[in-house]
Amino acid sequence: MRRLLALAAVALTVAACGSSASENASQGTASSTAEGGTLRWAINANASWDPVTSAAGNEVRHLGLVYAALIQIDQQGQATPGLASAWKFEDKGLKLVLTLRPDVTFSDGAKLDATVVKRNLERAKNQPGSVLTQLLDSVKSVDVVDPSTVRLNLSYPDYGLPLVLGGKAGMQVSPKALDGDIKELPRKPVGAGPFKLTNFVPDGSSTLVKNPTYWDAKDIHLDGVELRYLNDPQAILAGLQSGSIDIASSTGNQIAAAKRAGLNVSTFPSLSAASIEINDALKPYTDHRVAEAINYALDREALIKTQNGGLGEPAFQPFPKGYVGYSEEVANLYPHDVAKAKQLLAEAGYPNGLDIDITYFDALGYKALTEQIQAQLAAAGIRSKLKTLPLAQAAERVYVKHDVAFNPNGIVGRESPLQMLNVQYGAEGLLNPGRKASPELTKDLKDAAQYPLDSAEYPAALQKATARAARESAVVFLFTQPTVFLATKKVSGLRPYIVAARLEGVRLAK
The missing domain is CATH 3.40.190.10 (Periplasmic binding protein-like II)
Structure with a gap:
């Protein structure tokens, strides 16, 4: 595409x-x-086998073993036929029509048709607690045209939607399983993968x-x-x-x-990267200068050398260099500068430094990364106490309850670069703990969605949103992985x- x-x-x-x-x-x-x-x-470990409740981005690897999606994402990240053998936009991008592959059978013997797809998409968008609601924000309604044709009616043009349907949002659950107790799906999935x-x-x-x-x-x-x-x-x-x-x-x-x-x-x-999720709805991060000070205090090259064997590049945004969403404008947004970090803290009202809690996952690599972050922040006067969080509680605490203020974390990327920006920075973004997004950023994200992916305008619009998000957000990116x-x-x-x-x-x- x-x-x-x-x-x-x-x-x-x-x-x-x-x-x-x-x-x-x-x-x-x-x-x-x-x-x-x-x-x-x-x-x-994955916490859920249900795409609608699977909050962790890296669980898409697990889910992809069991479920087939409407779109297949190839090795280069392109949208190719999946359960939908073809698709096209109509009405100036306000309708997406999918033609389904014939004779698809779920592992329990149920058959795939347009009614099943409609049911899955509506569940992903509307079920209480669904982590996919924002991804399908543009979808106003779903029509069954005939048994092999589904039409998605959109509230605004969203040309990246086929890519989104190549991930969890497009994964199809058997209708027999949906007829049963859907609370069982996180433990007993039934797909066509x-x-x-x-x-x-x-x-x-x-x-x-x-x-x-x-x-x-x-x-x-x-x-x-x-x-x-x-x-x-x-x-x-x-x-x-x-x-x-x-x-x-x-x-x-x-x-x-x-x-x-x-x-x-x-x-x-x-498309993976190490990061720190900072909840800027909680003090002291409500003052953006504190997040900026943290960014300047971090020596990303040292983190890469120690934590990732020298593999990767310093990151200040969710995309690697050369990718369509990557913005050169923020390529070196926060160079390592301890003096600048101390200056920003003083301006924010902390001339004698700051005491914070750092909550890290009880999982592979996080302790060592957190301890090195702790040492680097201490050099700028940011003193910290470390707390552990079981990985099984991570999604609920960080992204549902939003009661974790500072969490070394990471992203695994998303099928669509615009989807990644919405998930990380959007006002309802799953990976945006503080749920803050300026009206200007919200507009930039919607503007980028209106351009076909092969248009000349699309990369510039996408990169504009990336640059604004990197400057406004409290999320701290560390290095590519x-x-x-x-x-x-x-x-x-x-x-x-x-x-x-x-x-x-x-x-x-x-």
Whole structure:
């Protein structure tokens, strides 16, 4: 959909992330004809298997194993046919018409049709507590034109909507499951994706088996997947070495140890970034100068070196350099300047420094990152007390109750760059704890939505919104995080999906 502009942007993103053929030689030595086997994947725990209640961005990797979406997002982040085989905008962008793929069957035997899609979209938009409501803000109503055609009537042109429908908002739940107790969906999902869940142990593991009715099964070579919810890097490394784990989602600071252990390492371009979620509805962050002081106090290069093995680039916005939403205007918005940080604190009424609480997740890497942030802030007179937060409580505390003021965190990117901006900075954005957005920013975000993704005006409008958001928001971005996989030599066929990892093409040697 983005055509040449996006292709150029993605190429630049690949270059910016520093991925190379030699780094990614870890595609493995497994036979190219290998079929079957159960892949054991060390990954973060997911709190919900229901796309409507799944608040964590990185859970899209889990959900994508079970659910198929209306749009398929390819390796470069482009919108391609999914459960919808075709789509088109009509009425100057105020209608989006989707043509559904015929003969799609859910893992429980139910059939996909336009009525099912209408029901799923209305649930995603209107169910109380849905985390997808804002993503479908432009959708005024959904019409069933015929069994294979759905029309989305929009309140304003939203040309990025097909990309949004490639994520959680477009994932389709079986009508049989919707007819049952939907409160069971977070534990018992039923979709039409490549696998189906057979067992879920919260904070422990999930077991999935291949779905024989998946519409795009040609590139699914595994019999199943076992997700191991592990946070301890030493346990993960030991599991890979012993062979009890086949592959692990990891970070840059584990690469050296993995290579020494003889494991394969893959690094791919990504839309992920480390950040600090600051709730500017809570004091002392209601004064924007405090957030600015924190930004100036941080030495991002030092954080990258220590926390991510030197992998990544300093970040002041949610997009990597070269991506279509990246703004050169704020490329170096807050250079490391302790004196400037102290000056801003004094202007905000804290000439003798400031005492704050930092709440970090009890999960892989967050403690070390938080302690380094704590030390850097102390040099500017920002003294802090550390508190831990169980990962299982993270989404509710940070994004629902909004009672956490300062939280080292991160984003995994979204299918649409405009969606990412709305989620992070919009007045109702899930990742915007303070729920603040100026009228000017709100207008910029809506203005960017009115341009087709292949138009000349789209990148400039998007980047204008990015620059304003970066200046106004209390969210602190730290550094980009390319995707890192550690794997045994049994694993091959990993592909560089820029938005979210998928298992198409992955094989496991016997």
